[in-house]
Amino acid sequence: MKVYEALANALREESVTEIFGLMGDGNLRFLSCWTDTLGGTYYGTRHESAAVAMADGYSRASGRVGVCTVTQGPGVTNTLTALVTARKAGSKVLLLAGDVAGAQQGWPQDVDHQALFDAAGVPLVHIDDPATPYSDIVRAYRMVASGGGPVGVDMPIDVQEMEWDAWKDEPVAAEQSEPAGGRRDDLVSRAVEVLLAGRRPVVIAGRGVVEAGCEADLVEIADRTGALLATTLRGKGLFDGERFLVGIAGGLGTNLSAKLIGEADTALVVGAGLNDFTTMHKTLLRESAKVVNFDLVPGRVPFPTAELVEVVGDAAVTVPELLAAMRSRDARSEGYRTPAMAEELDAFVPESELSLAEGGPYLDPRALTIQLDAILPKDRVVVTDAGHFFGNPCTYMRVDGPRSFVCGIDFGSIGLGIGHAMGASVAHPGRPVVLFVGDGGLLMSLGDLETAVRYRFPLVVVVMNDASYGSELQIMRVWGLPEELSVFPRVDFAAIGDAVGLRGIPITSAQDLEQLGDLGAIPGPVVLDCAISRDVRAAWLDEAFSR
Secondary structure: OEHHHHHHHHHHHOOOOEEEEOOOOOOHHHHHHHHHHOOOEEEEOOOHHHHHHHHHHHHHHHOOOEEEEEOOOHHHHOOHHHHHHHHHHOOOEEEEEEEOOHHHOOOOOOOOHHHHHHHHOOOEEEOOOOOOHHHHHHHHHHHHHHHHOOEEEEEEHHHHOOEOOOOOOOOOOOOOOOOOOOOOHHHHHHHHHHHHHOOOEEEEEOHHHHHHOOHHHHHHHHHHHOOEEEEOHHHOOOOOOOOOEEEEOOOOOOHHHHHHHHOOOEEEEEOOOOOHHHHOOOOOOOOOOEEEEEEOOOOOOOOOOOEEEEEEOOHHHHHHHHHHHHHHHOOOOOOOOOHHHHHHHHHOOHHHHOOOOOOOOOEOHHHHHHHHHHHOOOOOEEEEOOOOOOHHHHHHOOOOOHHHEEEOOOOOOOOOHHHHHHHHHHHOOOOOEEEEEEHHHHHHOHHHHHHHHHOOOOEEEEEEEOOEOHHHHHHHHHHOOOOHHHEOOOOOHHHHHHHHOOEEEEEOOHHHHHOOOOHHHOOOOEEEEEEEOOOOOOHHHHHHHHO
16 A cells, blocks of 8 residues: 555544545645545645635534645645634644655755745644654644644655555554643632622633533523623624624624623633734723633733633533532522613614615615625525625624634635635535625635536625725725725626626625525525625724724
8 A cells, every 4th residue: 555545544534524625746646545446525626725725614614624635835835825824713624735756856846845834833744754654644633633723744745655564553542631720629619609799790702612512501601690692703603592692792793792791790701812803902891890711721811800710721621610510509690681681682683783874886785794694594604704894794694603604814814715615515515605705805716616616515605896905995095095006997796607607696786685586595606796885994994993
């Protein structure tokens, strides 16, 4: 058995079923073995960044490891933006990269892969010994599966062609360790006291809760303490259907959410990084609030508090400990959940906070998103590319759980959304995936519309088409600079969609949306070319300017 065959078989034995990628001479033997010999599924993209983004979107939407592969040199350099995005998101992505043979040093595709992966902040495992490829790839896969973020694998062509010496190639068993933090009885006991004493408590849950799967425990804790429920952006959908949910905490939430959280006297924060956007530049909570923080890493609450109780450890362990301590006391508090609060939340609609632009030739992007929320299939998965528009689907599009929402804002790069959306579609076969993307981002990644057509992914591609680089346009306006560099002629994405095999639909009015019919019943991808106004500045950008 050749080394490339050992690599493919090892991934199959680790229960990998799909691989995303773009084929070149550095990985074609491996891919041929994967598809022809092992019968594995392969999704081939038109650009390497889309391959990594597919693996990233698949991982975020499924919770499993997304595996992708590219060839050497330019194949690797083309992945870097998507790879850094996955690293900043902590996504479970395994990238297998071909490499030139030892005798090909100095050839056109020769480049220092180690330096590139070091610059991206991603560990690189080298397949350089024909005696250990199986254990090397299993080690790399398990590094990813443990939640440490992306890992690369370097596969020189000459080593791939060598015969595998299997006699001593056994993966080392992972060491079992005790949960971080040891016994936490005193801290957990104090956390119970603080939370039950709060008159206006809130629970803020982040990605750590998604990974731990402890949202049901947090709902019961909130019920017992009378807390309102909120999430970070990465936790959107966690508490879908809960009556006392106020939505996303921070700059991407509603004004009502910011007001209620700002008036809280107690907060339980679980698995949330508390970055500047979530904390509204450290102003989300009042200084007199008491904070109970459950996190793997201590010392990450970035603002002053009246009291801080830090419980260090995996939320999968620490949250059940907190709930058990509460149950043992059998104490309950009305907290924030008064009849008046219930009425206020029941009556709230996002439109009540907006002064919508009326008339004119172009759509208000906020009103458009709210209307799409009402008419698109309810079992949807929502994906948003980065861009000026991105806060609208974050705030106004409802989803049925955190694995049904993928936001690629982590590196601030536009153009990765089509890959994220296709990966999410593989993770949720048969469910409609709604992608929000700007005209600039889609033009960067236009070739992979053909990939969506080829695999007949049920995508609804919503192009937020303002014929500009929207964020840059708004910044130029605030700074008093000429706008010409940021605006462009309007591109007809409906016609482009038709040309590559999608159904293209121009949307220029609310009436166009009302006449769409059931998009969930349309096989294959659809492009909605939505002509939106340049004159509505995003709330998240306004908030950034105000700071």
